[in-house]
Amino acid sequence: MLPKIRIVLVETSHPGNIGAVARAMKNMQFYELVLVSPKQFPSGDATARAAGADDVLAQATVCDTLQQAIADCHLVIGSSARQRTISWPQLTPRECARLLQNEPVSHRVALVFGRERSGLTNEELDLCHYWMHIPCNPGYSSLNLAAAVQIMVYELHLTRSNPAEMSQEPNLLATAMELESFYQHLQRTLEDIGFLHPRKAPSIMRRLRRLFGRVRLEKKEVDILRGILTAAQHSKGTNKPC
Numbered sequence: 001m002l003p004k005i006r007i008v009l010v011e012t013s014h015p016g017n018i019g020a021v022a023r024a025m026k027n028m029q030f031y032e033l034v035l036v037s038p039k040q041f042p043s044g045d046a047t048a049r050a051a052g053a054d055d056v057l058a059q060a061t062v063c064d065t066l067q068q069a070i071a072d073c074h075l076v077i078g079s080s081a082r083q084r085t086i087s088w089p090q091l092t093p094r095e096c097a098r099l100l101q102n103e104p105v106s107h108r109v110a111l112v113f114g115r116e117r118s119g120l121t122n123e124e125l126d127l128c129h130y131w132m133h134i135p136c137n138p139g140y141s142s143l144n145l146a147a148a149v150q151i152m153v154y155e156l157h158l159t160r161s162n163p164a165e166m167s168q169e170p171n172l173l174a175t176a177m178e179l180e181s182f183y184q185h186l187q188r189t190l191e192d193i194g195f196l197h198p199r200k201a202p203s204i205m206r207r208l209r210r211l212f213g214r215v216r217l218e219k220k221e222v223d224i225l226r227g228i229l230t231a232a233q234h235s236k237g238t239n240k241p242c
């Protein structure tokens with residue numbers, strides 16, 4: 001059994017691609033589509049390319065930011081055509097499918113796909129626990145958006161006929177929104193106590209996100225860490241409501 005899987009498309013320019021993604025999803029029995037600020041939606045082109053998957057389009061949710069699209073998710077995986085210079089936990093679609101097979105079925109997982117021209121920004125990739133890259137021609141690595149989604153959902157579909165041993169339901173993991181509030185609190189506290197210089201903040205915060213993302217924090221652990229941060233702010237006399 002797989003967890004609840006959501007496909008998130010960020011600022012798609014061509015409505016036809018949205019339709020083709022809906023088709024790819026329905027072929028593999030996935031139905032939850034979230035669109036972040038699409039250029040044009042609903043659209044006749046999207047419906048035409050969906051070719052019978054218009055029910056997926058009709059149920060699709062539209063929101064303004066990626067943060068909104070993933071707020072309630074326990075695991076966020078960003079898909080990138082480029083190999084990035086900073087190292088981050090990277091998965092192939094097959095490894096990603098294996099990871100999701102072991103995720104509790106009650107969890108919500110977002111698979112995030114970027115813009116046709118420019119992909120996902122570094123800030124958007126920072127919101128993800130893992131990055132997914134489809135291995136291909138290194139000199140020509142950018143797949144069509146719907147083709148990338150198709151490969152990912154196909155690998156997930158295969159796991160349905162080859163179920164893994166379900167792991168025990170672990171303690172409740174923090175959602176993306178809870179982690180985001182924690183990272184903001186962490187940054188503010190590190191500035192308050194004089195550890196973080198604004199010039200260095202982006203790179204240090206990126207490393208800290210990567211560290212905590214690797215651990216997969218539980219809700220209770222986030223509460224403890226935030227308690228520590230609040231105590232540090234108290235001792236500096238800087239605690240403000242977060």
Ligand code: SAH
Binds near residue numbers: 112113116120142148
């Ligand atoms: N020119 C963009 C690629 C955009 S393709 C860039 O260089 O980043 C649109 C989206 O499809 C990407 O943001 C990514 O989510 C997905 N995609 C395309 N090719 C991929 C690949 N080889 N591996 C993983 N995702 C890919």
